């Protein structure tokens with residue numbers, strides 16, 4: 194078909210693959226390129242501990258999860274959790290809603306979904322190119338790629354960049370694309386780790402004895418920000434804390450640390466008991482029992498929770514039942530710095546919203562669209578990340594279709 198427009202998609206993660214899925218239903222020829230030897234590596238990694246693809250909470254609550262004052266909510270309102278479940282079902286993948294409201298594929302893993310999607314794309318004639326690293330534009334406006342066979346140039350009617358953020362470089366998302374776009378004058382926000390762990394100045398006892406230990410059933414909040422709290426668990430690492438509840442609060446903590454403000458996590462070790470109830474139990478006769486034994490007997494505090502209490506209080510605080518009850522309900526853990534960005538589940542930063550029009554086309558580079566984590570937004574874990582990647586993939590594909598129809 195001589196007049197069939199050709200679209201180049203660069204980046205085969207959830208955003209790029211979703212755009213390919215939408216575009217491949219049109220009279221458009223689609224090529225998708227990725228620097229890695231196979232597609233969807235980070236998506237597969239996301240499925241390792243259960244692919245949490247979206248969340249079933251009502252839409253008003255859902256939209257509050259995303260960085261406020263960005264247009265992202267518009268895209269997620271148009272393609273959200275119910276659409277994702279329908280889309281999965283169309284690929285033969287059944288979804289289920291877990292007790293926390295999170296949505297997963299029934300098989301939990303990402304591989305059956307990725308396989309079904311890649312099969313459908315191939316059946317529809319989408320051409321796959323692995324080991325093609327996009328390196329920019331040649332002087333005559335063609336795209337340039339570094340490939341195992343050397344430098345290659347390609348022309349296309351429109352292109353979608355879905356290059357991901359800047360964490361887990363070994364899976365392909367290395368953020369190296371920022372140089373290519375800033376060279377063209379595209380406004381970019383610096384990358385920041387998100388959904389990340391933090392370093393803590395643990396004593397040797399704490400890091401040697403408790404690295405890897407989960408701290409279960411606690412309530413976590415950020416000091417001086419009472420609205421930011423979560424009932425969850427987290428994990429002690431050799432050098433700090435990570436996982437679940439920590440990720441959920443990480444945006445505020447990273448923001449504080451990047452402005453050189455202190456970032457303190459406040460831990461309620463016994464969220465099911467009021468401070469009064471804790472005090473009443475602490476005041477029960479102790480006899481000759483040590484304090485640890487008394488804490489264990491009266492409040493069931495032992496193991497890592499007890500170690501945290503001793504790590505973060507001094508002997509004067511522990512000597513007084515009233516002050517000890519306060520500490521048990523609001524133990525303060527000063528955080529030193531975010532863990533290295535490459536270890537973060539996601540990154541914020543990237544292409545600034547003002548560089549994009551409503552259809553996700555770069556204002557200064559006509560026919561070049563963006564989608565996914567490479568755009569400057571943030572969200573906690575809970576399925577919100579992949580939802581936003583898929584939603585912007587759909588929006589950019591629709592933008593490309595409109596653009597091509599105007600150009601014809």
Ligand SMILES: Cc1cc2nc3c(=O)[nH]c(=O)nc-3n(C[C@H](O)[C@H](O)[C@H](O)COP(=O)(O)OP(=O)(O)OC[C@H]3O[C@@H](n4cnc5c(N)ncnc54)[C@H](O)[C@@H]3O)c2cc1C
Nearest residue numbers: 204206207208228239245327356357365366565566578579
């Ligand atoms: C351990 C882990 C667990 C996670 N779990 C979840 C979860 O359960 N739920 C959730 O919502 N999110 C989760 N995430 C986050 C989620 O995986 C990402 O937000 C999502 O993959 C981003 O999608 P994307 O399409 O924007 O980019 P990516 O998936 O990062 O894909 C970008 C692609 O672009 C390619 N690329 C980059 N530069 C170039 C170039 N110059 N030339 C060619 N190709 C290039 C890369 O190779 C890569 O394949 C998890 C992440 C990690 C690391």
